[in-house]
Amino acid sequence: MSMVSVDQVSFTFPVSGLKIMDSVSFTAEKGEFVSLMGPSGCGKSTLLRIIAGLIRPTAGKVMYLNRQIYGPTLGMSFVFQDFALLPWLTNLENIKLGLSLTTLTDEEKNEKAMELIDRFGLTGFEEYYPNALSGGMKQRVGIARAIASEPQVLLMDEPFSALDELTANTMRSDIMFMLQSKDISVNSVIMVTHNVEEAVELSDKIIILSGKPAHVKDARAVALKRPRNKRGREFIEIVDEVYATIAKE
Secondary structure, three states: OEEEEEEEEEEEOOOOOOEEEEEEEEEEEOOOEEEEEOOOOOOHHHHHHHHHOOOOOOEEEEEEOOEEOOOOOOOEEEEOOOOOOOOOOOHHHHHHHOOOOOOOOHHHHHHHHHHHHHHOOOOOOOOOOHHHOOHHHHHHHHHHHHHOOOOOEEEEEOOOOOOOHHHHHHHHHHHHHHHOOOOOOOOEEEEEOOOHHHHHHHOOEEEEEOOOOEOEEEEEEOOOOOOOOOOOHHHHHHHHHHHHHHHOO
16 A cells, blocks of 8 residues: 655756756555665755655655645654754654644643653653754654654655764664554655665665656665664675665766
8 A cells, every 4th residue: 555656756946947856756655664865966855845745846746645745744744854943942842843733732732742752762851952952862852743743654854864873873773663663653754865774774665866857766675674684795785786776877
């Protein structure tokens, strides 16, 4: 069952006339973790924002559960690269922003946010402001905010690129553990990344885009069992194949 279907999506900047993607198509199935890769500037983040309904495509369409997307939908949430937390709100209040469009009472919103504070290891920091947190903790707040509304699809734009490698490794493990939990509503993830090892570690499928105007160069299934051994022969072979595909003209 397709959670998200990208169908012949093209995008041209209206002022400059620069076409950055041309007829991009792929699906994210239920239970699938999909990574978008390609050369820098090929439009991966723009494509993710089109999927989120934040940008309208010039041509083509995006379907969420067989319904065409014309704008943001409660069924999908976005995790930003730069955390995108509001500095004048406490961490608890930032998480509660993810519940702003729900019909929950203020008491229910607070209870839900506190549950997420506990789940993401932020207990004791709920009344702190984001500037008091490390990068990893800020991203935990961002992810907690994104899943607060119980979306079925999680969109992530290079969520670990601003973190040191040790923190990023911990966050990747946390994300996989979270997605395997029956208490989490998320059924599919679409992530933009430049990190090939990260994509192979996390993904069920890697969509490799070409340079501008971007089109789908390859869709590579990753069938390795989890947790994945990054030193294993099969893992290294897939990493090498993805590198070669991205680099190939």
